[in-house]
Every structure is written in structure tokens, then in C-alpha cells.
Amino acid sequence: MPLEPGKPHSHNAEEDSESTCHNRQDDSEAQNLQNQLRQNTEIAHSGNTLPSVPPNLVSVEELIEAEKGVCNMALAHEIVVDESFVIKQRDLPESSFEKTLEDIMKKAFWDSLRAQLNEDPPVYDHAIKLLGEIKELPSYGGPWKMNLNANVALSLRDGSLLSFLLPGHTRLRNQINEVLDLELIKQEAENGALHIPKLADFIIGMMGTLCAPIRDDDIKIIRDITDVVELFREIFAVLDLMKLDMVNFAISSIRPHLMKQSVDYERKSFQEFFDKQHGSLEITTEWLQEAASELLSSDADTSVYGGAAAGAKDTSALCPTSVLNHAYVKLLKWDHDNRLFPEPVLMDQSRFEEMQRELNQLTITAAVLLVIYNMTGAALSGLSGFPDRLKRVIKVLLTDMHMLSFHLSEAMVSMSEQICVEVNKCLSQHGFSLLTTEKETVLKGQIQAISSPDNSVHKLIDARIQTFLKMILASSNPKSVAVPGGLGPVRTELEEVTVKFLHLVNYNKLVFSPYYDAILTKVLKKNGSQLSGLSEEEQLSSR
Numbered sequence: 031m032p033l034e035p036g037k038p039h040s041h042n043a044e045e046d047s048e049s050t051c052h053n054r055q056d057d058s059e060a061q062n063l064q065n066q067l068r069q070n071t072e073i074a075h076s077g078n079t080l081p082s083v084p085p086n087l088v089s090v091e092e093l094i095e096a097e098k099g100v101c102n103m104a105l106a107h108e109i110v111v112d113e114s115f116v117i118k119q120r121d122l123p124e125s126s127f128e129k130t131l132e133d134i135m136k137k138a139f140w141d142s143l144r145a146q147l148n149e150d151p152p153v154y155d156h157a158i159k160l161l162g163e164i165k166e167l168p169s170y171g172g173p174w175k176m177n178l179n180a181n182v183a184l185s186l187r188d189g190s191l192l193s194f195l196l197p198g199h200t201r202l203r204n205q206i207n208e209v210l211d212l213e214l215i216k217q218e219a220e221n222g223a224l225h226i227p228k229l230a231d232f233i234i235g236m237m238g239t240l241c242a243p244i245r246d247d248d249i250k251i252i253r254d255i256t257d258v259v260e261l262f263r264e265i266f267a268v269l270d271l272m273k274l275d276m277v278n279f280a281i282s283s284i285r286p287h288l289m290k291q292s293v294d295y296e297r298k299s300f301q302e303f304f305d306k307q308h309g310s311l312e313i314t315t316e317w318l319q320e321a322a323s324e325l326l327s328s329d330a331d332t333s334v335y336g337g338a339a340a341g342a343k344d345t346s347a348l349c350p351t352s353v354l355n356h357a358y359v360k361l362l363k364w365d366h367d368n369r370l371f372p373e374p375v376l377m378d379q380s381r382f383e384e385m386q387r388e389l390n391q392l393t394i395t396a397a398v399l400l401v402i403y404n405m406t407g408a409a410l411s412g413l414s415g416f417p418d419r420l421k422r423v424i425k426v427l428l429t430d431m432h433m434l435s436f437h438l439s440e441a442m443v444s445m446s447e448q449i450c451v452e453v454n455k456c457l458s459q460h461g462f463s464l465l466t467t468e469k470e471t472v473l474k475g476q477i478q479a480i481s482s483p484d485n486s487v488h489k490l491i492d493a494r495i496q497t498f499l500k501m502i503l504a505s506s507n508p509k510s511v512a513v514p515g516g517l518g519p520v521r522t523e524l525e526e527v528t529v530k531f532l533h534l535v536n537y538n539k540l541v542f543s544p545y546y547d548a549i550l551t552k553v554l555k556k557n558g559s560q561l562s563g564l565s566e567e568e569q570l571s572s573r
Contacts, residue, residue, distance in 0.1 A: 103299035154219040165210040166192040314372040321357035350550040355503040374542040446474035
């Protein structure tokens with residue numbers, strides 16, 4: 031079990047978030063958390079590492095319950111952390127078996143509906159069922175669940191006219207119930223008096239009343255459809271979109287309220303998950319131990335020591351905040367292919383990976399620009415627009431830098447050639463002498479050498495970026511932290527990454543500070559450090 035802090039107060043979460051979470055299958059945070067914590071990891075421990083907990087078998091019911099909790103926690107986390115978070119329509123891959131099966135079942139249903147309507151006299155059994163679904167959901171309905179009845183696939187959807195109404199929409203509710211009275215519709219069908227186009231006109235008009243403005247064009251399109259089967263199909267398609275609009279509006283509405291209770295809710299859900307999984311925080315413990323060890327080593331940057339004078343590197347200067355800040359920066363250098371991510375930050379692993387890729391590109395970009403300015407001197411450094419043109423060239427050549435098939439050394443060769451062309455072009459336009467053959471050769475060689483992490487310029491820029499991030503985390507006023515020398519040309523891009531990084535770190539501290547505090551207490555006591563604590567008030571003051 032994890033090192034459990036004092037039990038936090040519980041708060042209510044969205045009860046239906048499990049089904050909503052499954053609609054966002056492109057987000058893998060919940061699945062990542064489950065996969066990692068189910069693995070029986072064998073980690074080599076140093077002398078200070080806490081002993082691992084032997085694996086325990088869990089029942090299927092426990093796994094299902096744990097999955098539900100993780101899904102709810104992941105959804106709440108996404109809503110709070112990602113201000114642009116929306117539920118998207120589920121699009122299956124075209125060549126997938128599930129997509130093929132779904133298409134076959136839908137086609138079979140619509141073909142069956144067309145066959146019934148083409149009979150003489152027409153049979154309205156399926157059409158009446160669809161009208162009932164448009165009016166309100168059956169009690170067994172769910173998102174795209176298939177109910178096979180007489181070899182017909184009947185698609186049940188979340189969207190229905192009554193589901194879009196608010197409690198005060200009494201007049202609209204009465205109109206829907208009156209016009210879409212299924213008993214009356216059945217009687218009209220039996221007597222040959224049913225007029226589906228008339229009902230469709232009412233349905234489309236009501237959809238136009240209830241839909242968001244963004245769906246007005248869709249409503250106009252279905253008004254022009256005359257084929258009854260195609261009309262039903264498009265009505266359901268637009269109802270699905272309207273349902274997504276309603277869900278996303280609800281998310282935006284609850285976000286301010288959820289943020290007030292999200293810290294306690296995520297912490298409580300995290301603890302419950304580990305209690306059910308009989309897990310431990312050994313990956314987190316190892317991560318924090320490494321950070322403490324690095325800060326104690328002679329090459330640790332003095333700027334990360336909270337409250338310590340410059341140059342002070344004794345263990346008494348080491349505090350939980352400095353260790354944790356250094357640990358967060360380490361996540362931007364993580365080997366995601368060969369190491370498991372610490373449990374408390376696992377739901378944000380994809381975000382840390384994205385920031386890591388962005389910082390890797392910025393490191394190369396800043397290093398290349400530094401080499402160029404050192405070679406050309408003051409001739410080009412003050413020209414407006416020139417750095418931006420060079421950054422665009424570099425960015426294009428580093429676009430696929432995160433892919434396994436990408437070879438940085440080869441890209442740097444192409445970059446050196448293109449950079450020399452751009453430099454000579456700019457020198458010529460402003461009346462300066464072109465680079466000599468010797469200088470051009472040297473410049474190309476220096477640019478190509480940056481591909482090695484051991485290159486002195488590469489290491490310098492990387493160290494300055496790491497120092498800048500640590501200073502940002504340690505500062506009570508991050509906006510006052512100056513960008514180190516050599517990073518000026520990429521200042522805007524670096525600050526954009528820093529804002530995202532700071533937002534994730536501050537929120538993660540608020541949620542998991544009791545766990546970090548418990549682990550760091552053990553780690554730092556073994557090093558003779560004085561523990562000052564990691565209170566939530568301290569985290570709130572740094573936001």
C-alpha cells in the first residue's frame with residue numbers, strides 16, 4: 031500500500047463519467063495508469079530504497095471496480111487540467127473489424143427499414159421504434175449499444191428530444207409528448223393514416239429550436255432530404271452531434287465547481303485505487319531518491335537549493351521543495367521507452383512527453399542560433415526577422431524529431447547546408463561580406479556537431495534551460511525570473527512550455543503533496559536533512 035496521508039474529505043463526482051470517459055478513447059491516461067500499476071516491476075533498489083511489496087492476486091470484480099475509479103479520476107483530471115478538453119465523436123479506424131461490423135449492422139437495419147416502408151401496405155414497426163427513440167431513450171439505452179432483434183441491428187443513442195429539455199421547458203415537453211404520442215401513431219399506422227414526413231417536419235423544427243447555433247447548417251441540410259430512410263439516418267446523426275454539444279456545455283459549466291473539489295477528489299480516488307490494487311509507490315520513491323542523490327552530488331546546480339546561499343551544498347541546505355522541484359524537471363529528461371513513469375504523474379505522462387519533445391527542439395534551435403551569432407558577430411544578431419526565419423527553417427527540419435525513424439545527425443547536415451544559404455542571403459541583402467569558404471565549412475561543422483548531447487554548446491543550452499525551469503519552480507513570482515543568456519531567441523517558445531509545465535506541477539503538488547511529504551521524510555532523514563514539510567498552503571502560495 032502507498033504511504034497513506036491523513037484521509038481527505040470526500041466530494042461527489044459525476045456519476046455518469048464512466049460512460050463519457052469511454053467516448054474519449056484517444057486519451058490513454060486511464061489505461062496507462064492501469065497497465066503500469068498491474069505490472070510486476072522488478073526495480074533494483076539502492077540502500078535507501080523502501081522494500082517493494084510482493085504482488086497480490088485480485089479478482090475480476092476488483093479490477094472492474096478499479097477501472098471505473100480510474101476512469102472517473104482520469105476524466106475529472108482532464109477537465110481540470112485541460113481547459114480546452116471536449117468530448118469528441120468516436121471515429122473507428124476504417125479498416126478495423128469493429129468498424130466493418132458496425133457498418134454491416136447499420137446497413138442491415140436501414141435496409142430492413144426501407145424494405146418495410148416499400149411493402150404494400152407499408153409496415154411501420156421499425157419506423158415507430160425510431161420515432162420513440164427520437165422522442166426519448168428506452169430504459170436500456172446507452173451510447174451506441176447494439177440490440178439484435180430478428181437479425182436487425184437497432185442502434186440506441188444518447189440523444190433524444192426530451193433529453194435536451196430543461197425542467198422549465200414545460201411547453202416544449204407538452205408539444206413533444208402530444209405530437210410524438212406513440213399510441214396515437216400506432217393507431218394511425220394501423221388505419222393507414224400515418225404521415226411520416228409531417229412528423230419529420232415537427233422533429234426537425236424542434237431540433238432547430240433546441241440545437242446550438244453551430245448546428246444550424248446541419249438542420250438546413252436535413253430539411254431538404256425527401257427520402258424517409260435517409261432522413262431518419264441524418265436525424266439521428268445530428269442528434270448525436272447535439273448530444274455532444276450538450277455534454278461539452280455541461281463540462282464547461284461544471285469545470286469551475288469541479289476545480290474547487292478536484293484536489294480532494296483525485297487524492298481520495300488515487301488512494302482508493304491503490305488500496306484495491308494492493309500497490310505501492312516504489313517508482314515514485316525511486317524517482318525522488320534519485321533527485322535527492324543528484325542534488326547532493328557535486329555537480330548539482332546551486333540554484334535549486336531552496337533558501338540556501340549560493341555555493342552551499344551541504345545536506346542541511348536540502349529541503350523537500352528543492353528535491354521535488356528537481357524531480358519534476360527530471361521528468362522532462364525521462365526515458366519513456368525503458369522506464370515506468372512515477373505513479374502520481376502518470377495521467378500527465380503524454381503531456382510531459384510533449385513538453386520534452388518541445389524542449390529538445392528548443393535546445394537544438396537555441397544552440398544553432400548561438401553558433402550562428404558567434405560566427406557572424408554583430409552583423410546579423412540585431413536584424414529583425416532574421417532569427418524567426420532561421421527558426422522556421424530549423425523547425426521544419428526537426429518536425430519528426432520524436433519519431434524512431436528520425437536521425438538527428440542526418441537532419442543536422444541538411445540544416446547546416448540550408449542555414450549557410452540563409453546566412454549568406456541575409457548578409458548579401460544587408461551589404462555585408464559573404465562567409466568565406468573556410469568560415470562556411472567551420473559553421474557547418476559546428477552546427478552538425480550539435481547533434482551530439484555531449485557537444486559543449488548543446489550541453490550549455492540544455493543546462494541553462496534546466497536551470498531556468500528550476501528557478502521558475504522555486505520562485506514565488508515566476509514572471510520575474512530572467513531568461514538565461516543564449517535563450518533570448520527562443521524566449522517566447524520557452525515561456526509557452528514553461529507555463530504548461532508550471533500549471534501541471536503546481537496542480538500535481540496540490541493533489542499529491544501528502545504522498546511526496548511522507549516519502550521525502552524518510553529519504554531526507556537518512557541524509558541528515560531537516561524536513562520543513564510540504565504543506566498545501568505552501569503550494570497554493572506558489573501558484
